[in-house]
Amino acid sequence: MKEQEKISVYPSRHVSMARYAKALAHPARIRIMSILSSQSCCYSSNIADEFPIALSTLSQHLKELKSAGLIQGTIEPPRIKYCINQKNWEEAKDLMREFFEWYDR
Numbered sequence: 001m002k003e004q005e006k007i008s009v010y011p012s013r014h015v016s017m018a019r020y021a022k023a024l025a026h027p028a029r030i031r032i033m034s035i036l037s038s039q040s041c042c043y044s045s046n047i048a049d050e051f052p053i054a055l056s057t058l059s060q061h062l063k064e065l066k067s068a069g070l071i072q073g074t075i076e077p078p079r080i081k082y083c084i085n086q087k088n089w090e091e092a093k094d095l096m097r098e099f100f101e102w103y104d105r
Contacts, residue, residue, distance in 0.1 A: 017099060020092040023068030028053060028061050033084070036071060041083035 024030060028051070035050050036042055048058050062082060065071045069088040073080045 013095060013098075016091065017095040019068050020070065020088075020095065023064050023070055024092075026061065026064075028057070029065055032058075032061055032065060033070065036082060036084050041074075041081050043079045043081050045079065047082070 024033070031051055032047060035047055044055075044058060044062060047062075048055055053061075062071065062073070066073055066082075069085055070092060071082050072085045073082045
C-alpha cells in the first residue's frame with residue numbers, strides 16, 4: 001500500500017493533528033514558537049540570538065515548523081522574517097484541545 005493510501009484511511013483531523021504534533025516534537029521548536037508568540041514577527045538572526053544553536057540547526061527547525069504550516073516566512077533579502085501562521089496555530093490548538101478532552105472522557 002502506498003503511503004498516501006495509508007494516510008487516507010485516517011480522518012483528516014487526525015492527519016492534521018499528527019502533522020502539528022510532529023512539528024512541535026522538539027524543545028527547540030517549542031522555544032521558537034515561544035519566541036515568535038511574544039512578538040508579531042522576527043528575523044531568524046534575532047531568533048538565533050535567543051538561544052545557542054547553530055544557524056544551520058535553527059534553519060532546519062524553522063523549515064519543519066514552516067512545512068507543518070505553523071509559521072510563515074517572508075523573504076526580505078538577505079534575511080527572512082518569520083511569524084506564527086495564526087490560522088493554522090488556532091487550528092492546531094483546537095485539535096490538541098479536542099485530543100486531550102477526548103482522552104479525559
